[in-house]
Amino acid sequence: MTASGTCGYGMEDNQEEYSHLVGTEKLGAIICKGTTLKPRDGNPQPRLAETASGLLNSIGLQNIGVDALIKEKAPIWSGWRVPVIVNIAGDTIDDYAQLAGKLDGVAGVSGLEVNISCPNVKAGGAEFGANPESAAEVTAAVRAATSLPVLVKLTPNTTDIARVATAVAEAGADALTLINTLKGIAIDISRRRPLLGNITGGLSGPAIKPVALYMVYEVAKTVNLPLIGCGGITTASDAIEFIMAGASAVQIGTAGMVNPSAPLDVLNGIKEFMEKEGMEDIAELIGVAGRQND
Numbered sequence: 171m172t173a174s175g176t177c178g179y180g181m182e183d184n185q186e187e188y189s190h191l192v193g194t195e196k197l198g199a200i201i202c203k204g205t206t207l208k209p210r211d212g213n214p215q216p217r218l219a220e221t222a223s224g225l226l227n228s229i230g231l232q233n234i235g236v237d238a239l240i241k242e243k244a245p246i247w248s249g250w251r252v253p254v255i256v257n258i259a260g261d262t263i264d265d266y267a268q269l270a271g272k273l274d275g276v277a278g279v280s281g282l283e284v285n286i287s288c289p290n291v292k293a294g295g296a297e298f299g300a301n302p303e304s305a306a307e308v309t310a311a312v313r314a315a316t317s318l319p320v321l322v323k324l325t326p327n328t329t330d331i332a333r334v335a336t337a338v339a340e341a342g343a344d345a346l347t348l349i350n351t352l353k354g355i356a357i358d359i360s361r362r363r364p365l366l367g368n369i370t371g372g373l374s375g376p377a378i379k380p381v382a383l384y385m386v387y388e389v390a391k392t393v394n395l396p397l398i399g400c401g402g403i404t405t406a407s408d409a410i411e412f413i414m415a416g417a418s419a420v421q422i423g424t425a426g427m428v429n430p431s432a433p434l435d436v437l438n439g440i441k442e443f444m445e446k447e448g449m450e451d452i453a454e455l456i457g458v459a460g461r462q463n464d
């Protein structure tokens with residue numbers, strides 16, 4: 171899957187299909203940009219800073235709002251072979267419930283990814299995901315408002331991700347995405363102040379891979395739901411590490427911003443690995459690294 175916020179709505183601004191560029195119809199799913207009830211302009215510039223093996227972003231959920239998404243984007247998605255999952259974000263639990271209700275039954279929307287992990291917004295966002303009780307409340311509200319598959323995207327900015335994951339699973343999530351970005355900062359030494367307009371940002375890219383991998387590994391020990399690994403995946407071997415740690419699927423974010431064909435390259439690389447190992451079913455690999463340590 172493509173990770174939310176790193177390939178917009180899966181198409182170019184001129185509405186041409188992204189799929190002809192990178193063959194996205196072969197992917198498991200496209201996760202669209204975080205979507206809120208009302209359109210948002212996002213945070214002040216600058217919003218991106220490169221770091222060693224990583225990227226700090228503070229976009230702040232710039233998006234067209236759910237009504238425009240339903241009117242303008244979903245009809246295009248409904249003609250695609252690749253399922254599109256809408257990443258939703260709100261300031262309150264009621265915002266999440268309303269978003270889920272509006273998207274339920276919309277042709278072209280195949281599922282919801284509940285973003286309780288955005289580090290770049292003042293209200294809501296990662297605050298909900300840092301705490302097991304509020305994470306479960308958001309999940310239950312979304313679950314009650316939709317019959318679509320519900321993925322819940324967790325934040326690494328918490329003390330015990332396994333507790334949050336367990337609470338979200340019990341509240342009715344169908345799958346968990348691990349992880350969103352890690353909160354970080356960069357300083358512009360010539361101006362002697364923070365580089366990003368929003369001061370803080372979210373760190374992504376290869377720099378966070380060991381953290382994300384650890385979180386998948388930990389959660390796989392306690393939660394019996396499909397896990398979607400995300401964080402620094404650039405190559406097929408990165409993806410296979412996540413699968414061996416317990417992920418059933420993976421998302422590619424920052425790597426796709428550098429090389430748009432990264433998600434497909436990873437997919438092809440996994441197939442090659444399986445052929446080389448004489449494997450028929452990816453399920454043979456899921457969680458294998460954790461089981462050996464039981």
Ligand SMILES: Cc1cc2nc3c(=O)[nH]c(=O)nc-3n(C[C@H](O)[C@H](O)[C@H](O)COP(=O)(O)O)c2cc1C
Pocket residue numbers: 173174175176203204205225227229231257285288323349350351373374375376378400401402403421422423424425
């Ligand atoms: C520019 C940018 C925008 C992002 N926007 C969102 C978003 O709207 N919703 C969300 O849940 N995650 C968002 N993310 C987080 C990614 O989906 C992903 O969880 C994170 O970047 C880690 O994966 P990666 O290292 O492969 O990029 C964004 C990441 C980047 C780099």
